Amino acid sequence: MNSLIPLFVAVPLAGAFLTMILARYLKNINKYIGLLVMLMLAAMSLIAITTARGDISVCKVGGWEPVNGIPIGIYMVLDNFTALLLCIINIVGFLSIVYSLTYISRYTSESNYYALFCLMVAGMNGVVLSGDLFNIFVFLEIAAISSYALVAFGVEKEQLEATFKYQVLGGLASLLILFGIGLIYWKAKTLNIADVKAAMGSSPDKVHYMLIQLLFLCGFGLKAAVIPFHAWLPDAHSSAPSPISAMLSGVLIKAVGIYVLIRIFFNMFLISNEIAVLITTLGALSMVIGVFLAIGQWDIKRLLAYHSISQMGYVILSVGMGMILLARGTNPEIASLAIAGGLFHLINHAAFKSLLFLNAGAIEYRTGTRNLKEMGGLARYMPATSATSFIASMSISGIPPFNGFFSKLIIIIAAVMGKFYLLALIAVIVSIITLASFLKFQRYAFYNKEHAGEQRNLKEVPFPMVFSMVVLGILCVILSLVAIPQVRDIVLTPAINVLTDPQVYTSTILGI
Amino acid sequence: MKGMTIIVKKTTQLIAGIVFLYGIYVIVHGHLSPGGGFAGGVIIAGSFILLILANGSDFINLTREETGTTITENLAILFFLLISLAGMLLGAKIFFNNWLPAGKVGELISAGVIPLYNIFVGIEVAASILTIFLALVIFKEEITK
Amino acid sequence: MTVYLLCFILFLVGLYGVITRRNLVKIVISLSVMEFSVFLFLALIGYVHHGEAPIVDPASPDAIYVDPLPQAMVLTAIVIGLATTAMLMSVIIRIYRKYRTLDIREINNLRG
Numbered sequence: 064m065n066s067l068i069p070l071f072v073a074v075p076l077a078g079a080f081l082t083m084i085l086a087r088y089l090k091n092i093n094k095y096i097g098l099l100v101m102l103m104l105a106a107m108s109l110i111a112i113t114t115a116r117g118d119i120s121v122c123k124v125g126g127w128e129p130v131n132g133i134p135i136g137i138y139m140v141l142d143n144f145t146a147l148l149l150c151i152i153n154i155v156g157f158l159s160i161v162y163s164l165t166y167i168s169r170y171t172s173e174s175n176y177y178a179l180f181c182l183m184v185a186g187m188n189g190v191v192l193s194g195d196l197f198n199i200f201v202f203l204e205i206a207a208i209s210s211y212a213l214v215a216f217g218v219e220k221e222q223l224e225a226t227f228k229y230q231v232l233g234g235l236a237s238l239l240i241l242f243g244i245g246l247i248y249w250k251a252k253t254l255n256i257a258d259v260k261a262a263m264g265s266s267p268d269k270v271h272y273m274l275i276q277l278l279f280l281c282g283f284g285l286k287a288a289v290i291p292f293h294a295w296l297p298d299a300h301s302s303a304p305s306p307i308s309a310m311l312s313g314v315l316i317k318a319v320g321i322y323v324l325i326r327i328f329f330n331m332f333l334i335s336n337e338i339a340v341l342i343t344t345l346g347a348l349s350m351v352i353g354v355f356l357a358i359g360q361w362d363i364k365r366l367l368a369y370h371s372i373s374q375m376g377y378v379i380l381s382v383g384m385g386m387i388l389l390a391r392g393t394n395p396e397i398a399s400l401a402i403a404g405g406l407f408h409l410i411n412h413a414a415f416k417s418l419l420f421l422n423a424g425a426i427e428y429r430t431g432t433r434n435l436k437e438m439g440g441l442a443r444y445m446p447a448t449s450a451t452s453f454i455a456s457m458s459i460s461g462i463p464p465f466n467g468f469f470s471k472l473i474i475i476i477a478a479v480m481g482k483f484y485l486l487a488l489i490a491v492i493v494s495i496i497t498l499a500s501f502l503k504f505q506r507y508a509f510y511n512k513e514h515a516g517e518q519r520n521l522k523e524v525p526f527p528m529v530f531s532m533v534v535l536g537i538l539c540v541i542l543s544l545v546a547i548p549q550v551r552d553i554v555l556t557p558a559i560n561v562l563t564d565p566q567v568y569t570s571t572i573l574g575i
Numbered sequence: 576m577k578g579m580t581i582i583v584k585k586t587t588q589l590i591a592g593i594v595f596l597y598g599i600y601v602i603v604h605g606h607l608s609p610g611g612g613f614a615g616g617v618i619i620a621g622s623f624i625l626l627i628l629a630n631g632s633d634f635i636n637l638t639r640e641e642t643g644t645t646i647t648e649n650l651a652i653l654f655f656l657l658i659s660l661a662g663m664l665l666g667a668k669i670f671f672n673n674w675l676p677a678g679k680v681g682e683l684i685s686a687g688v689i690p691l692y693n694i695f696v697g698i699e700v701a702a703s704i705l706t707i708f709l710a711l712v713i714f715k716e717e718i719t720k
Numbered sequence: 721m722t723v724y725l726l727c728f729i730l731f732l733v734g735l736y737g738v739i740t741r742r743n744l745v746k747i748v749i750s751l752s753v754m755e756f757s758v759f760l761f762l763a764l765i766g767y768v769h770h771g772e773a774p775i776v777d778p779a780s781p782d783a784i785y786v787d788p789l790p791q792a793m794v795l796t797a798i799v800i801g802l803a804t805t806a807m808l809m810s811v812i813i814r815i816y817r818k819y820r821t822l823d824i825r826e827i828n829n830l831r832g
Contacts, residue, residue, distance in 0.1 A: 077656055087642070087646070126673075208803050219818075223811055223814050225830060227744065242761065245761050245790070248765060613795060613799060681778065711810060
């Protein structure tokens with residue numbers, strides 16, 4: 064596996080450029096290339112997660128060996144946390160591209176769509192695999208720029224406005240990140256995450272260190288749409304074509320926002336109490352404000368986008384609680400339980416939120432509207448969409464036996480055990496409001512009486528779209544199994560160990 | 576898009592070739608001196624942009640040129656990827672492996688595959704900047720139509 | 721220290737522009753100003769007193785060079801900045817075609 068790590072980036076890149084050339088001469092080749100690339104990546108990521116088993120494998124690009132123990136080349140690192148994210152990215156990506164086969168044929172210049180999709184996947188795979196900060200920045204920009212183009216893919220008024228907002232705020236975020244990287248290089252004279260940890264670890268310059276942490280928190284917070292920085296998310300995620308909304312909400316904000324935040328705050332910086340409290344507060348704020356902003360929405364995709372902010376709040380909250388407990392150093396078991404809840408919710412959110420966006424796309428595909436008030440009675444005409452969306456809605460609101468229940472339960476148990484009673488209470492209340500909001504969605508879209516005065520010719524969406532939705536629906540149920548200890552030991556526990564024990568990460572990469 | 580006066584046309588015809596050659600010089604000396612693929616590629620694209628701006632071009636020509644540059648760009652980057660993957664599949668099995676002999680420091684043909692990378696990056700950058708330029712011009716033409 | 725402060729002031733000037741300007745093109749220009757202040761900062765941190773351009777000269781093996789890594793980073797970031805700016809400009813052209821204005825106050829279809 065070790066020398067094959069770069070393929071995660073090289074394969075989608077090759078797919079993108081081949082599409083751009085061949086699609087001019089061969090009809091439909093873009094679909095086959097896109098499918099093949101994503102199928103291969105999904106298979107590779109499944110192999111990666113089953114073979115990782117807690118080891119950290121490092122690929123030195125260009126074969127540059129470290130000099131005097133200082134890494135000088137670009138490192139690509141595959142550990143269990145990365146493998147988890149790779150699985151999310153490539154499986155959701157594969158299902159989105161299957162869904163796109165029929166969905167995207169309404170738009171012109173399909174080949175550009177598939178090329179940009181492959182580029183975005185390449186960028187995200189690169190972000191999660193990179194072992195140094197500057198490479199994270201470069202791949203993040205690849206993913207971001209292709210997502211800017213994909214949001215504007217319909218070139219209608221709203222999409223252009225959304226993409227402009229997204230680009231300005233995204234550009235701002237990138238600059239803050241680059242500024243932080245510069246500050247790190249200034250003091251540490253290295254950019255490798257493990258080496259920065261080793262160089263800054265013992266006696267960091269307190270003010271400088273704090274400034275860097277705040278810059279990264281703002282930069283990646285903007286990318287992850289944590290609440291004070293969330294302005295672009297509802298516009299961008301609701302305007303994009305539905306499979307892209309699913310990718311953006313289900314994968315992109317996790318891969319370039321949450322993942323990097325978690326990785327650098329656990330494995331690069333020393334965990335400090337102040338920053339941990341700040342992160343927890345931001346998480347709690349996004350959780351509460353996101354759900355209150357969501358409840359008044361009548362546009363389905365805007366509603367789902369605001370719920371993304373709220374659900375990401377759960378992840379950030381529980382990871383932040385883990386950080387606080389680790390900083391105090393009193394009970395590491397509860398800390399790892401909190402982080403487990405966060406990561407589990409991350410996986411689950413990828414499954415049910417992309418499913419919900421695909422459902423919204425299916426509704427829009429047949430009825431041509433996104434306004435809840437103009438729908439009704441769709442359950443009779445679109446049984447598969449209705450059933451899968453019911454599963455996803457129950458899952459996101461935390462109803463057993465679906466996956467969202469277990470992750471929220473773990474988060475709440477961890478909060479209670481860590482004596483954060485207020486946060487536990489907030490988490491429960493937000494979950495109840497989420498349920499209310501999704502009952503509204505279900506009722507108005509699928510079960511209300513039909514909208515009067517309209518002659519409709521509704522039927523179920525074409526097979527590829529149904530296929531992706533059903534697979535994601537099954538995933539929503541199957542992922543509950545991660546709560547079982549045997550499965551958790553394969554999937555989740557090694558990933559948590561990477562985070563809670565940063566010493567192992569550092570020493571493995573530096574080869575000490 | 577209309578062209579400019581005869582003075583501008585004649586001057587650009589004289590200059591464009593020299594600019595193009597200078598771009599090639601910067602690219603092939605990329606591993607020896609400052610510059611390299613990106614800088615040289617921008618210079619080459621500049622020579623083409625000069626010619627298009629001075630001589631003008633009609634809409635159909637512009638779209639045809641844009642197709643050409645897009646394909647060139649993608650081919651160049653594919654070759655780049657192939658060279659880097661060749662390092663992974665041949666011999667040492669390392670991504671971006673430098674699998675050609677290194678040569679002597681300071682000579683034009685040295686540093687293994689790095690000059691090759693530079694050349695393909697140069698082509699890619701020239702083609703992509705030209706594509707951006709053409710796309711913006713085509714947008715503008717569509718508005719005025 | 722003064723140069724770093726000036727760099728930071730340039731960053732703030734750009735930020736001020738992004739926040740206060742109404743014209744879309746001016747927002748992009750302000751974003752570019754911010755971008756270049758960061759590039760300047762990166763180039764500055766690689767500076768070594770009396771350092772030369774980092775080209776290895778076999779004749780004088782113990783010459784002092786400036787740090788080449790920030791320069792490589794700046795080059796990469798410039799390429800990325802080029803892509804972002806081109807993307808933004810093409811979006812602005814499209815917006816102008818749809819809305820017939822570049823005033824950000826009149827481009828407000830999305831809210832709530």
